[in-house]
Amino acid sequence: MNVLVYNGPGTTLGSVKHAVETLRDLLEPYYAVSTIGSRALQTEPWDTKVSALVFPGGADLPYIKECQSIFPRFKRFVRNRGGIFVGFCAGAYFGSGRVEFAQGNPSLEVTGDRDLQFFPGIARGPAFDGFQYNSEKGAKAVTLRLPDGSEFRTYFNGGSLFVDADEYDNVEVLARYVEEPSVAYYDASTKTRDNGPAAALLCSVGKGKALLTGPHPEFIPRLLNKTDDPGFLKNVVEVLCQYEEQRLLFLRDIFTKAGFNCNNDFSQARAPNLTPLLVSSVPHRQDIVNQFKDSLISNASNKTAFTECTEIECEQDKFQVYNGYQNHYETAAGILRHEEPDEAIKTIIFPGEDEVLPPVEMTSNYDVAKYFRYLDPNNTVGSLLLYGEVVTSTSTLLEQNKTLLRSVPSCSLLHVGTIQVSGRGRGGNVWVNPKGVSALTVAVDLPLQSPLTQRKISVVFVQYLSMLAYCNAIFQYGPGYEDLPVRIKWPNDLYAMSPAYYRKYNIKLLGRGSDKFLVPLSEIDPAYVKIAGILVNTQFMVDKYMVLLGCGLNLNHDGPTTSLNSWIKLLNEEREAVRLEHLEPIEVEKLQALYMNNLQLLLKKFVDYGPGPILPEYYNLWLHSNQVITLNNHNNARAKIVGITEDYGLLIAKELVSGSNSEFTGSTYHLQPDGNSLDVFKGLISKKAS
Known part of the structure; x- marks a missing residue:
């Protein structure tokens, strides 16, 4: 809760x-x-x-x-x-x-x-x-x-x-x-x-x-x-x-x-120290690492060269830029020790000579080599990794420091943090992401129009295809993972079935994970609980859109809902009963790499052919097909959700004849995903105040 x-x-x-x-x-x-x-x-x-x-x-x-x-x-x-x-x-x-x-x-x-x-x-x-x-x-x-x-x-x-x-x-x-x-x-x-x-x-x-x-x-x-x-x-x-x-x-x-359930241990009663941000890529992509470093320093309006680093000033934060993991990690970490996270000078370390990836002792909670092992070698998206054990917010750092963001090679950067102490959500909400939450922000570019069809790009669809990419990454993790009961809540939240609901009704998932009719629409609450959400920030830059896609996914951390790996345990109970091999727990590095792979494929398909080929995949995984809702701003008319428009990504709802769930009046409503709030638990759509 x-x-x-x-x-x-x-x-x-x-x-x-x-x-x-x-x-x-x-x-x-x-x-x-x-x-x-x-x-x-x-x-x-x-x-x-x-x-x-x-x-x-x-x-x-x-x-x-x-x-x-x-x-x-x-x-x-x-x-x-x-x-x-x-x-x-x-x-x-x-x-x-x-x-x-x-x-x-x-x-x-x-x-x-x-x-x-x-x-x-x-x-x-x-x-x-x-x-x-x-x-x-x-x-x-x-x-x-x-x-x-x-x-x-x-x-x-x-x-x-x-x-x-x-x-x-x-x-x-x-x-x-x-x-x-x-x-x-x-x-x-x-x-x-x-x-x-x-x-x-x-x-x-x-x-x-x-x-x-x-x-x-x-x-x-x-x-x-x-x-x-x-x-x-x-x-x-x-x-x-x-x-x-x-x-x-x-x-x-x-x-x-x-009436609260409180912690008994106050040993962690202060935010942990930030850690240095480590930049890396695979050996054949060291050009983008060097390009990022050179651009970052040259683009900064205020910079001071010191013996060990260059200090630059961006729009929100100051950064100290170091070369060499082994030579400078302790110095860079010392700068951050006992400093308030939002006020500290951030430190970034690029690889030095004869270095490619940061040593494992500097990334004890994240296997950088494993991430790149599962990343498609032809990928641009996610090919440049900016990793920190403890960060403020993967989204805010990039969004509020435009000099940093403009220095990133096109469509390449993935910023990952094991712990976020100032995580950010829609509406300006902030929170701490503890270990067990996959916290990341990926920076992608989109042209204003498709080079193939010359049609204008509707950037609102990025939130749909990004959540679809994450779902695909989960289901493609390996054979058997497609039974995980995860669904998309419009427009870009990820929900999983509540374990309590699953046990209460003795639901069986083997071979049925993709079944859209596991739960009646009237039972969405309490059947599903949120495990992830995507925060989209879009900036217009000359001849393209620069989009930040931030996501926090409960991978191992069950508070306050459930997690993917808790569902792996539940699926393994079913698999054991029919003598199937257990599924291995999902590893954050592999999942994030698969997400990047799927995101690159979906972005290319979207730019080349528009949303038409992608929407059927999205519909197969969302919670809302044929859901009956009430339209507050239209005299409480009842309507049925039938899809999303292909021009501006608006929700399509057809008005129902009074007392019927199948006959339509002929009136159709289009609703904006960023101007309306869909409460799947109440079947209610209400227009937000502008």
Whole structure:
């Protein structure tokens, strides 16, 4: 399941970063933690697919402005669906029944009732004086006392206390402020239970829960030390570092109480160090390696030559470029050690004299030689490998550094990362890709028109054929792998059958993996779960399209859904029962090479002949043939999906006669893949806001 962190007007960049990183430390791999904006909250069917919605610190008035129209969805998500609402600081004000902030101070005061009312009472603050917007001047290391009597200190900056918290039967106080607050923490004329000012609450709301904190226990001390204020470093950051273990234990306890499945091991509670990016190709393609290196340095507008490297400045990042794996790996790795991944200078190492591929000890999680062994020697696509054990994001690195991208020889680069610490998805969502997820981005070029037919190229089809290429790579991995129950969700997500559904209905797959009728269309949910998605970024450059195709595929990592190799184990149970040989686990290097091989073939066919010859293959593997859907923007008309247009790649849906699933009215609708959201679980298409 997913945990969504709101990232829109009202939030601060720091509050989102702290919330996301802490939640990943606590919850992955059991949950996929990502961000969501206000538009997606309004238009996407998130409430049917997530476990929790998190509002971080910032200011709650913009939260109201952005989300007021969907307050009923928030309430239904918690009360009826059993979802969890988490509010830190501003998010806690937002989730309460009333806000009383800085009353009597005209420059700061915010007072008024709130609609969500997960905590029915008043969130009053700042609990301690000194708050200033966009400043750390009022921040402090506040002491919290827990129900067992233990104490620890955590970050505070303008948060609330919860008035009369002990008077509500649906409220459990999880922590209290030890210091005397600056505002009153009770208003009841007759206090029956006064144990001190409430700082953190767990509220029972129908089937769900609301976890609200006035202070910021989600703030990570090591991320607070980038400041020139010695007082803040000494009185806040250094103090908080002493309580880091207690902070994590507190968070684990309160999140467990709220209903989350949490990690017990905090040994990996910080993002791993980035590692150098290693450039390589096979011996007969060393020309493209040298071309990439020379172009990268010559194209950079700002560059400085040092003894061991050349430092260049691109649009988003600085890079240090080295020659020679053996001679410079330790130096390049040392530059990255203990640096924040998104802010670090990136290091790139090209092969030196008499070197072709990086030594295996530098790529312990990826066999570069195996990748090139399975790559078609005639391939252009994927012939230049840029590999890093730990990277920020394979997509973002290329997209945001156009100088780097323009330096790549045409249609050649595959960027692979074993671990992504700033993985990126559609809508700007970010997450950590752990080991076991095949994370890659391939750069391909397309002409504006076909050299063979002179027809204009519709670049939207690249997302279709790229996912088709990945499916083909899976099925062509070897005999028996075609039984893997994977399907394409329009336009470019990969779904696999849920193991729970497979066992519940005792489905048999041997010889039937390609059967389109394994599952009735009405049973797509809960029959299928997402295991991969493709992110497409297209840039127009003079006389061609430059397209980045990023993909993260669950190969061995089951959280939060399932993985390909889990399905290999399930297929092997069937094969063993009929005395067939076991299938070997899928290896990431071979799968990625087969993906590149298939992608090159499909791209050539598409450029030469258009989408016509490719669409039948796509239809054989997608979930939607003859699916009946509802068109929200057309008076809730019912329609049946019949295909995709060959000009602009639009979804074709024919309107059905009322009460029929087979008779048509004659009306046909064309829907854009990037302008509509298809919820296969609800059979619903709704037009996104532009």
